[in-house]
Amino acid sequence: MEKIILSHKANLTQVYGNDGFNKIHKALEQLAEISQLETEIVYLDDKTSTQRHGLDPVTEQNTETIQKFIENLSKEYDSEYLLIIGGHRIIPFYELKDPTEAKEIVYSDAPYADVYYDELRSPDISLGRMPDGVVTDPSLLLKQIETATNLFKGIAKKTVDTTGVSAESWESVSQNLFSKIKQDTELILSPDWGLGNKVPDHINLGIIKPTKWQSQRPDSVTKAIIEHTSSLIKKVLDPKVFSSRKLIYFNVHGDDRVPEWVGEILSALKIEGEDCVLIVYPDILKPEIIKQANVQNAIIFTEACFGAYTINKTPDSSNALCFMNEGALCFVGSTAVAYGEPRKKYPRWADVMAKYFFDFVKRNYEMGTAFQMAKQRYIGTERPFNREDLKTMYEFQLYGDPSVTMP
Known part of the structure; x- marks a missing residue:
């Protein structure tokens, strides 16, 4: 499996409703099909979805548990790409301790890409996220999925x-x-x-x-x-x-x-x-x-x-x-x-x-x-x-x- 598309079914449904979730899922299926990469859509909280890969579902919004899930999944299939669907409320960013004197919270996806853990958070997988902030309409996520899909279709206008x-x-x-x-x-x-x-x-x-x-x-x-x-x-x-x-x-x-x-x-x-x-x-x-x-x-x-x-x-x-x-x-x-x-x-x-x-x-x-x-x-x-x-x-x-x- 070259590419993992990862999200949280219950959180997407809670925010966008069943109809919104179905639209997002259908759009992701089209993206997976057109990308010419061996791709799996995985909802980490959905038992049916995770058990296809021999993994238990993640039921809590815990970043370390999510990171371990990603680690096991990507190592099993030697995946190259990870696409997270949704923002902080769907799959949370890590809240890392600021190493500088600013002492602020640093929201980060870096640990999710660090499959073989090291202190510098060097990425072992190519990771991207399609964020959604706090919108309640699925159009923001659908637009991002559409943009990528059109590129793979070859109909994206060159700039x-x-x-x-x-x-x-x-x-x-x-x-x-x-x-x-x-x-x-x-x-x-x-x-x-x-x-x-x-x-x-x-x-x-x-x-x-x-x-x-x-x-x-x-x-x-x-x-x-x-x-x-x-x-x-x-x-x-x-x-x-x-x-x-x-x-x-x-x-x-x-x-x-x-x-x-x-x-x-x-x-x-x-x-x-x-x-x-x-x-x-x-x-x-x-x-x-x-x-x-x-x-x-x-x-x-x-x-x-x-x-x-x-x-x-x-x-x-x-x-x-x-x-x-x-x-x-x-x-x-x-x-x-x-x-x-x-x-x-x-x-x-x-x-x-x-x-x-x-x-x-x-x-x-x-x-x-x-x-x-x-x-x-x-x-x-x-x-x-x-x-x-x-x-x-x-x-x-x-x-x-x-x-x-x-x-």
Whole structure:
């Protein structure tokens, strides 16, 4: 059995009803049939489904028990691919301890791919997930299954060109990385787009100096800052920039509380005789903009913090879910705070993961294999291996069918 499609029948039925479950199952049967891989659909809680493979059903939402089930199943059949259907409420992510000082929960599928356990969570199988957040309509899952099915049918529309978008403050490292992805394409910087015509809905900023204005500032200072940033940030990302693109790369800021990804720029000005330095965070991307673009079959990698955080989210509150709902083929991002080298030219952590992933994708490896090999190369080349490296291995996830290739 080359490929396992894994889900939880009772949880799918509870969320989507019998009719919704039947639609999802039928779509999965079509995907399994068309993929030209020896594929089994397994519901880990269903006795009839598991006993066909000599395994007892998993009755609890326990990640370690689920991991052991996956381990036994994949070892028995020497499987290459594992596709998990559903988000955290269907088959839960592992909640891993953060190895860095951030001390946050790191939601991760990495242990499920680590069939032959090791401390670094090196993947032994190509794993992808089709997430569903907290939607109650099966259309999000059905869209993701349809996207993969159409690719195997050979009716997926081919995309061209590549887009890279970076916070302006991270230009050096982003340009270094993006030039290796696409040599003849200009990296787009925030906030100086040169494209689009809509002013951002809001601008987040902080004052670096003078320190006396960091916590409290006069109205006159606030007015001067607003006037300055309004002229500085003239335009936001035009959907045409990343529409009908094959590869899309983002090196920007993200937050688990809001859907917007934001840029960053340092700006100096004089206000009331004081030398003032601002750090400005303009909106870059949100679901409303994604919906205006054609992202069918796009392959997206984002370094945004929480870029792949989908728990309790919908396509209207998560860029990741919105991309998948609009027909993206693959999405790779982090479920927690991601790390990079903002002021230096050479890539680290998330930058390196992006570079290796795109390297293998461009060589026509399957999405899951490219992600698996990117992690394996990361482990083999990044020395010394520190806490941020370990967290990078945990937090980056792949959404989409791991057995598809770039159209």
